[in-house]
Amino acid sequence: MPRRTRGPVPDVGARGPDGTPPEVPVASGVSPGAVIPDGRSPGSTTPEVSREWATIDGTAYRRVVLCFLFRPSPTGREVLLGLKRTGFGTGRVVALGGKVDGDESDLDSAVREVEEESGIVLPPSGLRYAGRISWSFPARPGWNMQSALFTAEAGRSVPVPCEEIEPRWYPVDAIPWAAMWKDAPHWLPQLLAGTRIDAHIEMAADNDGVARATIS
Ligand SMILES: Nc1[nH]c(=O)nc2c1ncn2[C@H]1C[C@H](O)[C@@H](COP(=O)(O)OP(=O)(O)OP(=O)(O)O)O1
Numbered sequence: 108m109p110r111r112t113r114g115p116v117p118d119v120g121a122r123g124p125d126g127t128p129p130e131v132p133v134a135s136g137v138s139p140g141a142v143i144p145d146g147r148s149p150g151s152t153t154p155e156v157s158r159e160w161a162t163i164d165g166t167a168y169r170r171v172v173l174c175f176l177f178r179p180s181p182t183g184r185e186v187l188l189g190l191k192r193t194g195f196g197t198g199r200v201v202a203l204g205g206k207v208d209g210d211e212s213d214l215d216s217a218v219r220e221v222e223e224e225s226g227i228v229l230p231p232s233g234l235r236y237a238g239r240i241s242w243s244f245p246a247r248p249g250w251n252m253q254s255a256l257f258t259a260e261a262g263r264s265v266p267v268p269c270e271e272i273e274p275r276w277y278p279v280d281a282i283p284w285a286a287m288w289k290d291a292p293h294w295l296p297q298l299l300a301g302t303r304i305d306a307h308i309e310m311a312a313d314n315d316g317v318a319r320a321t322i323s
Pocket of ligand 1: 170172173193194195196201203204206242252254288290291308314
């Protein structure tokens, strides 16, 4: 996401390979006993920052959102994805989305991210909750993320590229799997079929492949 202004700004270090994100400090607001990624000490923070993190099985995950926009086409349906140009996942085709800011809700975050990354303004009532997914990076726990998933109909809205992402419509039966994260084929087909999902992906030691995928 292009904007990150509210609450204490994490101490961001150098970006990793392929533009992967800086190591993000974990706030002290995570649940008691949570594993602090990379063994850092929590430091001081505010309740807003603590709400940017979720705790799953004692481990901290950065809260993010993804929103999949759809439109009809003469040959079926299309979904809006985009080439990530900056930040986490640079060079990959991804859905619109990003980090939850401060104390905003998942829904508000999704509406904001869609507008920031495509210029498309959705009414909150137009978004449908589509489930939840978490990604753990055992070799880099500071990258653990948990995402609420949303879908929405875009109607005739025309996406506008921004610095971070170049949005593009894809037929739902012609998803560019090879350009996406390697875990996408494990869970995205279910979402595209309209079935709510609850997924956990454990990334491999190279932070690229999939060690384990649990989808329900
Ligand atoms: N393994 C994975 N597979 C996938 O499909 N999406 C993933 C993923 N791991 C993370 N993501 C998504 C979730 C989230 O929407 C996004 C990362 O958030 P952002 O786009 O906000 O990151 P950035 O580093 O660009 O953010 P800023 O630096 O704050 O602008 O990557």
